Amino acid sequence: MRTVVVLGSTGSIGTQAADVITRNPGQFSVVGLAAGGGRVERFARQILDLTPAVVAVAAEAAAGPLADAVAAEAARRGLRPGQWNTPKILSGAAGVEEVAAHPADVVLNGVTGALGLTSTLAALRAGSTLALANKESLIVGGELVKREARPGQIVPVDSEHSALAQALRGERRADVRRLVLTATGGPFRGRTRDQLAEVTVAEALAHPTWSMGPVISVNSATLVNKGLEVIEAHLLFDVDYDDITVMVHPQSAIHSMVEFTDGATMAQVSPPDMRLPIALGLSWPERVPGAARTFDWTAAQTWELSPLDDEAFPAVSLARRAGRAGGSAPAVYNAANEVCVDEFLAGRLPFLAIVDTVAEVVAEERDSSVSALEDVLAADAWARARAREIIAREQYGRRG
Template sequence: MRVAILGASGSIGTQALDVCRQHADKLSVVTISVNSSTERAVAIAREFGVSHVVVSDVTHRNDPVLRDLPAGCDCSFGPGALEDVAWMDDVDCVLNAVVGAAGIHVGYAALKAGKVLTYANKESIVIAGDLLMPLAKPGMLVPLDSEHSAIFQCLVGERHADIHCLWLTCSGGPFYGLSREELSRATAAQALRHPTWTMGPKITIDSATLMNKGLEIIEAHHLFDVPIDDVRVLVQRQSRIHSMVEFADGVVKAQLGPSDMRIPIQYAFSYPERWATPSPRVDYAAGEPLTFGEADESTFRCLALAKHAGRVGGTLPCAMNAANEVANLAFREDRCGFLDIERTVEAVMGRTDVVPVESVEQLAEVDAWARQEAESLLGGHK
């Protein structure tokens, strides 16, 4: 299979390349994208014999290192070039690991072009699920998130009518069990110390606020066609149970495995087959006991806000996501406190004029407006 890995220099992209490296007889990397890491892009292109590179940040157009791209490898620039990848004849599968709302255009183009879309960009489904899901043919949209991959696997061979609820598991993040007073003093450095997963900085902060789990609830709602309130969150501190499905008869199917993103990435490439594991196996007899807990929505209010946005629908998830991206970055840059993330998100949601989703262009306008509102709200914070 010929794959395009978009966001190749990030955490997911790097692990996807490792899967391709281990299964070079089955996977061929033909196209990659980076935002600005041109040196990394050249190294990847040379190792994998890539035929096309996209650099999203046009200010890196003249980076001298790009002269070292292998012979026959062309390079294009700007966000629009990402969408062009979906229409390339030599691309069978698009892995979308572009961070944030920018990935929506790539996912939309890939589905329109009839390509297999494997994605870690949950924001695209959260924001534009109403647009994307009608385009997704069976087996053509495969999630990379460990939780949604787990649910996807649990549902193989099952009837949709038999679903009682979905259980999204989470580690609880680095601040599990803390009070709101303690959270008010939390720093970005502390929030970036995730207990079990190695991820990019944006998603790691989202995991600390539980916004990541809120986004995943909306994503699961769209992917698996279940009501928001039938997607439940369960804290599983050891990150061994990646999610579960409960059926009408009370039976629960769970997917367990190592805390290694290469496994859901590989499954997205191999589906419906299973290939040799890229990760050391878990010794369940020697491991620590599995524990379960409740996600505290009153302490981690981003989770409650995301669920509300999912219930309301329309353009509200788009505004919520945009505000969160702005506040998340502000926190990482020490421009606001940890609890200011949820306050900013809630304020922008309260100001949003919610209407049905009609187009990608409309969502871009809502996204831009919400970002401006969030920046304005954060302007007074130091």
């Protein structure tokens, strides 16, 4: 039985991971959970369902309400004091980092955004296998993360990178010619740049295939998410940026492909269900039977693949430039985008200005050297401040 820590347990990845774990009680045992603290009732239910030894909430003020919610949920289930295991409750960033370092076979990092970096480093230093759903921590941390990881210690959970890892399993790196990442194209696939000028928040959140949180949904609409995935693929698999291609594939059936030097291309294909890469991340290299649904191979299937429109969606080419620059440039790309997405969701920034602002911040970044965590944090802070300055300068105002 594998012992597991789940970070970001109340989010989309975390709740699906909890489902995989509860459906396989003889395979996984949860020893730690961490969440932001905004959904204490859901977190309380997870604590009683999964019985971890230690939990943490990033919001320090949520620790007391969480303890109350656990007691209330236990009472609702008819349990009396002493009839359930009361975990150690930690709070704040240090508490989440302590849970990430808790002894476990696997740490699933499903924290959203750059905040996941310290947890990624803590899990790697503790020697756990890192099931990485928080791509931003690898992108922001770059070589810092790679230096901490022993070979095979990071297992990708993004569906695209999980697909690549599956296709590459047992293959020689020298035989790989190209990685092909697929993208749904988001809710605005086929639109020109001019047609994106009046996009609303509601439209950006209406992803045609995946059910995700607001930040990831907006990143998918701008294709910043795919740009981040290009950088992630380079860092995970040591493939040059010139040899990583993005193809638009609306059906989300082909999750990514590997082209080999002899002309063969290997694709990983499955219905769009994150439980498959999550289960693989938790059990790698073994598979979890029944982790996700399968295709009906008695029915006709039609799948499309088309090139990405870089003019309408420049986020991927911008990510390539940041990735090639290396050092702190990917951290700047990510940090500026996180600020812009928050401003867009708050109605203070138009849709097209998200990537335009990120591009301006990346163009201004000069000191790209990174030798320690402090360098990454400084670049992250500078990029966030500069993005806010640009947005304030433009005076976009509140939008619908």
